[in-house]
Amino acid sequence: MKKITFLIVLLSGFWAVAQEDAWVYFTDKPDAAHYMANPLEMLSQRALDRRTRQNIALDEKDVPISVSYINQVTASAGITVKAKSKWMNALHIRGTVEAIQNLENLTFVDHIQFANPTLNTAGRAMHQSQLANGNKNLETQVSFGYGTSANQIQMLKGNQLHQQDFTGNGKIIAVMDAGFPNVNTAQPFQRLITNNKILGGYDFVNRNTNFYTGGTHGTLVLATMGGYVENQLVGTGPDASYYLFITEDISDENPVEESYWVEAAEMADSLGVDIINTSLGYFIYNNPGYSYEYADMNGTTAFISRGADIAFSKGMICVVSAGNSGAGANPNISAPADAVNALAVGAVAPDSSYAGFSSIGPSFDGRVKPDIMAQGQQAVVSDTFGNIVTANGTSFSSPIISGMVACLWQAFPDKTNAEIIQLIKQSAHLYNTPNNQFGYGIPDFSRALANALDTPVFSENSFLVYPNPANSVVNLVIPESYEEVRIFIYNQLGQEIMNSKIKRENPVFSVENLQSGIYWYKIKAGNNYKTGKLAVK
The missing domain is CATH 3.40.50.200 (Peptidase S8/S53 domain)
Structure with missing residues (x-):
């Protein structure tokens, strides 16, 4: 009985050692056109707004990995999918070296990278070090x-x-x-x-x-x-x-x-x-x-x-x-x-x-x-x-x-x-x-x-936003040197919900459609601007 137990333990240890981690990278994203035409299927509106504010275009990295590719890799013998990355168009997988290498026979696989560099072509030499328990985050001494x-x-x-x-x-x-x-x-x-x-x-x-x-x-x-x-x-x-x-x-x-x-x-x-x-x-x-x-x-x-x-x-x-x-x-x-x-x-x-x-x-x-x-x-x-x-x-x-x-x-x-x-x-x-x-x-x-603040701002005495809190119409007092300004309103998530041009001859805007709460405003005229909070009742 002891010999059988020892054999089971030995085989279990061999199996554990035989398992390797790797990334399998794919050649393309066949569904890219659909997702690029329907960006809200892959990103939230807030994410799209952040891209817009910074002039960042969508690209294929935003597109999810092909479900068909994931399913075929998952169904491959001896392979466990541990994680996936649309940015890299890759899956993190675990399996034997042979099982991982067999994935290269799939036509949509671009290349495979083993986590152990010695298993890759022209990999670096094996570290001459002992097994070590890495401690990458805690090293904290609490008193x-x-x-x-x-x-x-x-x-x-x-x-x-x-x-x-x-x-x-x-x-x-x-x-x-x-x-x-x-x-x-x-x-x-x-x-x-x-x-x-x-x-x-x-x-x-x-x-x-x-x-x-x-x-x-x-x-x-x-x-x-x-x-x-x-x-x-x-x-x-x-x-x-x-x-x-x-x-x-x-x-x-x-x-x-x-x-x-x-x-x-x-x-x-x-x-x-x-x-x-x-x-x-x-x-x-x-x-x-x-x-x-x-x-x-x-x-x-x-x-x-x-x-x-x-x-x-x-x-x-x-x-x-x-x-x-x-x-x-x-x-x-x-x-x-x-x-x-x-x-x-x-x-x-x-x-x-x-x-x-x-x-x-x-x-x-x-x-x-x-x-x-x-x-x-x-x-x-x-x-x-x-x-x-x-x-x-x-x-x-x-x-x-x-x-x-x-x-x-x-x-x-x-x-x-x-x-x-x-x-x-x-x-x-x-x-x-x-x-x-x-x-x-x-x-x-x-x-x-x-x-x-690399551009001058409006002085506190030359610009007014009133009433604040407001429940319907907000009035602006615009400096005489400007005929018009542009006002931006942001909610507490930082999303832009209003962007309007306001002329000095009719310096008002409506907040009737806004829910009660605190908002941020930014008023810009030329190279000048002013920011602040606006309460809506």
Whole structure:
């Protein structure tokens, strides 16, 4: 009986070793014409509006993968489909090497890429390393006790944006993480729940909608952006809205998590998300054959890094942790911090000095990384029980920045993602002399706000919007130097719902068709503009 048991265990181990992960890429999207003619079948109106504001055209990356292709791969012997990516026109699959290679006989398969490079043509040499348990996100040391979140906001001059009522309202942040237990019940998140700021989510690992579960890391991360306990914790984006996506499998370290992330980013895109926060990084996997080398941190090798750059091309901003390996054997940034257009965030201590664990740059191809820094040592967060605690890691410097990005973008909703990122970099204290530890340095969001005002604004005394609150007709007082202005009205999701030309001879517009609530207005005349809130009764 013992021999039989041993044989079963041995065979089970052999089967596990024999399984490989790979991506199978397809040649085309046969349904492209249909979807391009019917964009609302693949993207929400909010997503289309975001593209319009930034002059981003639809392309075949937006089109779903052919269902026929997916079904034929799924039906192939020995193949399990783990994830899919319309952006890459690829499936993440698992099976034996032979079963995976057999897929090349399908006429619509363009090529196959194994996660283990040694199985690919001209793959790199196998790592001479031992099996290791990668720990890509937590590396956090929590010490219970009350503290203040003021320092991590004031360091970035974020409080000055909050004082001007730029608190992230109308912007949506997707949080990719390991789980969000007790976000629906813990007191620091009740302000988000009460104000319907949690818009939804999904568990890509277990393929269900129960996202208030999983690892605790995401709960701590969300607290730095959306947490609120008066006189204890105020997140950097307290009035932003959030989607919560589980993409990290805490039971394993495998490249499939990169594919889960890309899937989640595609969903975020289709929902009209503005900002993605990723307090995750990928470098070492349990199977050393899947692990990366520093040479791979070039922005084009890792599946997740390529996905991050596509997300940027769709109009989103990806804010990512630089990594927590600064004091380790592999001190450089991890993926997707190496992505060309990702805003990679390193960590500093409360006194703005470099935090020794923060991963350093540059990217392997010599680009400045990390991009910027924020407090990641003794960051103030909430744990899953609602206790206000401190924690360490670039896991927290990244979302602290994400919340501030939402605030700045709220102030300038017509700016592109590239313009917002550049404003942030230019505001940083080392912008002219970046280095490998700090990148461009600690940003000053007050300076970014001022720099964005590169055209004069109407003086408070020369322009009036009344009555406010309004219930039918709104009157404008237009400066004498202008014969007409254009008014834009946005709802709290940032969607443009009115765009009208107003002449000084009849300076009124109607809000009778608007539901009661708070809206944003922007009035533009020539190169001048004014923004503000409009209440409709």
